[in-house]
Amino acid sequence: MGRADFRCIECNEPATELHRDYRNGILKITLCGSCQKPVDKYIEYDPVIILIDAILCKTQAFRHILFNTSLDIHWKLCAFCVLCEAYLRWSLLHSSEPSGHPADIIRYTKEWEFYGMVALASLELSAFCGGVLCFLWAVPGRHRGHHVRLLLRALLLSCYGKALLVPAVIWEHDFSPLCLGLIKLFVLTSNSQAVRVILNCRRRLALVAVGVGLLSEMLAARASQRLAWSIQDTEAMFD
Ligand SMILES: [Zn+2]
Incomplete structure (x- = not known):
């Protein structure tokens, strides 16, 4: 993704990427520079789990959907x-x-x-x-x-x-x-x-x-x- 306006779902700090591709088939989730937790753990999760967390009104799930996806429906x-x-x-x-x-x-x-x-x-x-x-x-x-x-x-x-x-x-x-x-x-x-x-x-x-x-x-x-x-x-x- 070529965007730079992602957010850390834990602390809401801006982030430039959600994961890094190391070209040899290894993908690594980016850690937040501010809270040292994964910027967006939900990119690995099943959509059903994300939906359940959204139904439970979890702030992290809302940040993932509203800032880190380009959901356009x-x-x-x-x-x-x-x-x-x-x-x-x-x-x-x-x-x-x-x-x-x-x-x-x-x-x-x-x-x-x-x-x-x-x-x-x-x-x-x-x-x-x-x-x-x-x-x-x-x-x-x-x-x-x-x-x-x-x-x-x-x-x-x-x-x-x-x-x-x-x-x-x-x-x-x-x-x-x-x-x-x-x-x-x-x-x-x-x-x-x-x-x-x-x-x-x-x-x-x-x-x-x-x-x-x-x-x-x-x-x-x-x-x-x-x-x-x-x-x-x-x-x-x-x-
Ligand atoms: Zn953070």
Whole structure:
């Protein structure tokens, strides 16, 4: 790899390489000049073990993924999560209705409702990321000049827990609000750990930033609900 912006996963010091190739087939893991531990032990590990450590929110695993890999799936992951969330909400919207009616024309309106849910889920995710980034930008200190692109990638990647919504989509009726709440909590925990790792800041600042993001997400959801109601009212007036 021709990059020089690696980080030691133990002490967060910059490193120029993760391993050295001695040309005779011998690869040696580079030791950190600051803490004398391997710069990134995870380059030898199985991806499943890295994933388990990431699920456990280990700082080292987050540093490995966010600084020492060029994992470039955040936009695809983001689209996947938005679609899952939209489908789950859309199916919850109709789960209370009696099914089996020969009213197939209604399906077209239901399809539009699904697009509406996709738009709503995208809006909420944008509001969340926007809220976190604006808050971190407004906080005085060393966080201010940090790369927005790096933070955004970290936030989107750390939303991977939303993939747990897939089982919720498959077994939609067996899924309780408690499970959905736990998924949300897990995603928010990962988000705050990602912010903490990127900025190398205190846990409290990362938690507050994620809290601000959640607040702006809720405000966006409320505002779009109000807008939908007022559109329905206007339509009802003209009918
Ligand atoms: Zn180190």
